[in-house]
Amino acid sequence: MQERAEIRSKYWLALFLVAAYTVPFAVGIYTENVFFDLQWLADLTTVILNGIMQGGVYAMFAVGLTLIFGVMRIINVAHGELVMLGAYLTWMFFFYVGIDPLLALFITLPIAFCIGLLIQKLLLNAVVGGPELTPLLITFGLGLTIIHIVEAIFTTDYRTIPYAPDALQLTETIAVSKSKIISFVMAAFISLSVFFFLKVHRIGKAIRATAQNADVAMVCGINIFHIYMITSGLAAALAVAGGALVSIQFGFNPETGVLYTLQAFAIIVLGGRGHYIGALIGGVMLAVIESLISFMIPNGTAMVEIASYGMMVFVLLIRPRGLMGPKEN
Amino acid sequence: MAETEIALDIQNLKKYFGGIKAVDGCTFQVPKGQISGLIGPNGSGKTTTFNLLTGVLDADSGEVLYNGENIVGLKPYEVFNRGISRTFQITRIYREMTVFENMLSASSMKMPVREARERAEQLMEFVTLTKLRGEYGGNLSYGQQKLLEFARALMTDPELILLDEPAAGVNRTLLNNLLDHIHHLQEDQGKTILIVEHDMNVIMNHCEKVFVLDYGVKIAEGLPEDIQKNEDVIEAYFGHR
Ligand SMILES: Nc1ncnc2c1ncn2[C@@H]1O[C@H](COP(=O)(O)OP(=O)(O)O)[C@@H](O)[C@H]1O
Ligand SMILES: [Mg+2]
Numbered sequence: 004m005q006e007r008a009e010i011r012s013k014y015w016l017a018l019f020l021v022a023a024y025t026v027p028f029a030v031g032i033y034t035e036n037v038f039f040d041l042q043w044l045a046d047l048t049t050v051i052l053n054g055i056m057q058g059g060v061y062a063m064f065a066v067g068l069t070l071i072f073g074v075m076r077i078i079n080v081a082h083g084e085l086v087m088l089g090a091y092l093t094w095m096f097f098f099y100v101g102i103d104p105l106l107a108l109f110i111t112l113p114i115a116f117c118i119g120l121l122i123q124k125l126l127l128n129a130v131v132g133g134p135e136l137t138p139l140l141i142t143f144g145l146g147l148t149i150i151h152i153v154e155a156i157f158t159t160d161y162r163t164i165p166y167a168p169d170a171l172q173l174t175e176t177i178a179v180s181k182s183k184i185i186s187f188v189m190a191a192f193i194s195l196s197v198f199f200f201l202k203v204h205r206i207g208k209a210i211r212a213t214a215q216n217a218d219v220a221m222v223c224g225i226n227i228f229h230i231y232m233i234t235s236g237l238a239a240a241l242a243v244a245g246g247a248l249v250s251i252q253f254g255f256n257p258e259t260g261v262l263y264t265l266q267a268f269a270i271i272v273l274g275g276r277g278h279y280i281g282a283l284i285g286g287v288m289l290a291v292i293e294s295l296i297s298f299m300i301p302n303g304t305a306m307v308e309i310a311s312y313g314m315m316v317f318v319l320l321i322r323p324r325g326l327m328g329p330k331e332n
Numbered sequence: 333m334a335e336t337e338i339a340l341d342i343q344n345l346k347k348y349f350g351g352i353k354a355v356d357g358c359t360f361q362v363p364k365g366q367i368s369g370l371i372g373p374n375g376s377g378k379t380t381t382f383n384l385l386t387g388v389l390d391a392d393s394g395e396v397l398y399n400g401e402n403i404v405g406l407k408p409y410e411v412f413n414r415g416i417s418r419t420f421q422i423t424r425i426y427r428e429m430t431v432f433e434n435m436l437s438a439s440s441m442k443m444p445v446r447e448a449r450e451r452a453e454q455l456m457e458f459v460t461l462t463k464l465r466g467e468y469g470g471n472l473s474y475g476q477q478k479l480l481e482f483a484r485a486l487m488t489d490p491e492l493i494l495l496d497e498p499a500a501g502v503n504r505t506l507l508n509n510l511l512d513h514i515h516h517l518q519e520d521q522g523k524t525i526l527i528v529e530h531d532m533n534v535i536m537n538h539c540e541k542v543f544v545l546d547y548g549v550k551i552a553e554g555l556p557e558d559i560q561k562n563e564d565v566i567e568a569y570f571g572h573r
Contacts, residue, residue: 205436205445212426212437219424221408222386223438224488 009330012322019317023292023310031299045176047298052179054294055287056187062286063190064245064263065270066197066279067238073277074214074234075131077138081122081146083264085239089115089246090255091153094162104166104251105189111247112240119239123232131231132217146260153257166251186248193244197237198279210234214277265308269315275328284326289314339364339492339524340385345394345404347380347548354380356548357394362492367518367525369535369556372545373569378528379421381545382496386418387411398492413440417490421497421528423477427470431461431480434469438487448487455483458513475502482510486517492524493517499531511538536560544568 031037068082089111096107126145130137167181201207213220213230220227245263249255266289271277274285289311296310297303318325340362347355355377362368370378383389385396387408395402403411426434432452439448456462459479464472472480478498485493495514499507511534517523529535535542536556544552544559546568552559559565 205439205441208433208437209441212429215426215428216424218388219426220437222388222412222418222420222424223484224409224412224440225437226407226409 016318016322016326019321020288023314024295027292027295027299027303034301036299036301042176045174049177049179050294050298051291052173052177053183054291056179056183057294058287058290059187059190059194060245060248060286061263061266061270061290062283063194063248064242065267065274065286066194066282067241067245068264068267069271069274069277069279069282070234070241071238072271073279074210075127075138075231076135077127077131077142078135079142079238080139080264081142081149082238082242082267083260083262084146084149085115085118085242085260086246086249086263087153087255087257087260088118088149089243090250090259091157091162091246092243093247093250094164097164104164104247105185108189108244108247111243115240115243116236118243119236120232122239123235127235128228128231146264150257150260157257159256159258161254161256162250163254164250180252182251186252190245190248193241194283197241200237201279206230206233266311269311271325272315272318273325275325277329278325278327281325281327336366337364338362339398340526341395341397342381342385343395343397345381345384345396346392347377347384347389348392353548355384355391358545358548358550360543360550360553362524362526363541364524365518365522366540367514367527367538369539369542370526370528370545371530371532371535371542371559376545376568377548378545379496380548382418382494382528385411385494386416412488412490415488415491416494417485417488417492418494419478419481419485419496419498421500423474423481425469425472425477425481425484427468429469430466431456431469431472432465434480435484435487438484440488443488451487451489455486458486459483460509475506478502479506479510482513490523492526495525495527495529497528497530499529499534507534514538 028037037043064082064086068079071077071079092111092114093104093107096102096110097104102110122145126141127138130141167185170178170180171184172178201211209220209225210230210233212223213225213227217227220230270285270289271282273289274281274283292310292314293307296306300306324330338361342358342360342362345355345358358377358381370381372378380389384391384404387403387406387410391404394404396404398414398416403414426437429437435452435456436448439451453462456465459482461476461479461483464476469477469480478501482495482498498510502510514525515538518525527534527539539556542554542556542559543550544565551564551568552562554562
């Protein structure tokens with residue numbers, strides 16, 4: 004019986020995703036925004052490519068969120084604020100010190116790792132494994148605090164970093180902006196490095212062991228509180244890296260982090276909470292749908308957010324484990 | 333008989349769960365380099381005692397001296413890293429990791445990776461699980477899971493090994509195997525072993541000293557043959573439940 008329900012939920016999710024990809028086309032045809040000529044196809048290809056590139060970056064910081072959830076069952080709503088912090092750190096190094104935003108990663112990532120470590124040690128270690136509401140509220144408070152501190156220092160003005168603004172001409176009609184390509188390559192590199200670290204390195208193995216069963220890990224001699232700190236450090240580094248990579252593409256202000264938190268949640272729900280590869284796939288899928296919507300639906304930008312969060316709600320209803328999440332609850 | 337050294341000195345250990353006095357002022361000394369047994373009727377506090385000794389539960393009060401140090405209040409990994417290792421009545425293995433990964437998971441970060449791998453190989457051989465090294469923990473039979481947990485508990489070469497009902501759910505052949513291993517650890521390597529067991533044959537034939545718990549209190553200790561004749565013990569087992 005359970006197996007049947009399991010298979011059925013899988014089909015429903017597939018059906019839902021197909022619908023989600025079809026709707027923009029249907030609306031586009033209905034509103035006469037779809038043309039079946041070469042130029043339009045080239046535009047469509049560009050849009051999809053851009054979506055994939057974008058998705059890679061979203062996926063990377065979403066992975067940080069899924070890592071924390073997978074290992075500690077903590078819902079970290081301050082994750083987007085670390086993304087935002089990453090953007091500001093990059094901005095500061097760019098404008099005050101004159102360091103290239105990508106080279107700055109060599110400085111910002113270790114800083115981020117330490118921030119994550121400290122947040123875990125000072126705020127979260129004491130409440131892991133307790134009632135789920137406590138860490139949620141702590142990260143909620145932490146997020147707001149970060150927003151207000153950044154606001155006090157930098158005001159609410161939007162900032163941008165001018166970086167690789169020209170586009171790469173793939174064919175005569177298809178072009179992708181260089182900053183997007185660079186961001187995607189970096190994001191892919193970083194997410195895969197972390198993935199292999201988790202797979203191969205013994206600390207990575209200890210992280211996976213703790214995620215699987217913290218009680219067993221403890222009786223096998225693993226100091227789970229150290230593991231939690233390393234996990235939070237990694238997650239913070241992924242968020243800050245995400246911030247660096249979005250900062251060279253979009254403007255940001257202290258409140259942009261909230262959007263990234265929500266985005267990351269939509270992604271990890273789709274991919275399966277706690278599942279690493281799931282988050283990567285979910286990130287790309289979500290970003291592609293978003294770019295299709297804004298490409299073909301009039302006033303699409305407003306629709307984009309509705310789509311992401313609508314998607315999150317639907318996935319939770321149809322198949323709470325998402326694409327690849329573990330069975331349980 | 334010469335004065336034997338003490339591996340674990342348990343003093344007045346106490347743990348209540350609300351109104352249930354699971355362990356109620358337990359005092360006994362586990363002799364070093366021997367196989368000892370901890371017995372008692374169901375619910376007499378044996379597993380709770382193990383949980384207190386290994387930091388899985390926090391004691392309400394009492395002391396446990398190990399190498400001159402009070403280990404009450406330490407976290408499970410701290411106890412483990414001091415050389416005390418255990419198995420569980422209901423096995424605790426990683427169901428979604430392979431046998432080999434389960435083994436490696438118990439190696440200390442200080443142990444070089446190659447050494448850990450070699451040791452894992454040896455121990456799998458020792459408990460005849462080598463053929464199943466790539467199998468997921470969740471796919472093993474209950475007896476095999478017990479062997480795996482036992483082998484894993486030996487990864488860091490602990491001085492003291494606590495076994496919670498190693499015989500339960502294990503077939504005769506596997507059990508005899510396990511008992512051979514336990515004797516080997518004690519005789520050839522000088523390890524201290526404390527066994528909680530329901531199977532009286534195991535206790536009577538393999539333990540040098542036996543401690544008996546009832547309602548969280550130690551009611552007797554001594555040689556297996558004396559324990560068998562002890563009035564209080566007979567009363568505890570057959571009298572009032
Ligand atoms: N986590 C717990 N919460 C509440 N009561 C417990 C818990 N663990 C054990 N007990 C109770 O403590 C008593 C001793 O249990 P236990 O140590 O498991 O006994 P044994 O292993 O000797 O059979 C029993 O009455 C049991 O119900
Ligand atoms: Mg028990």
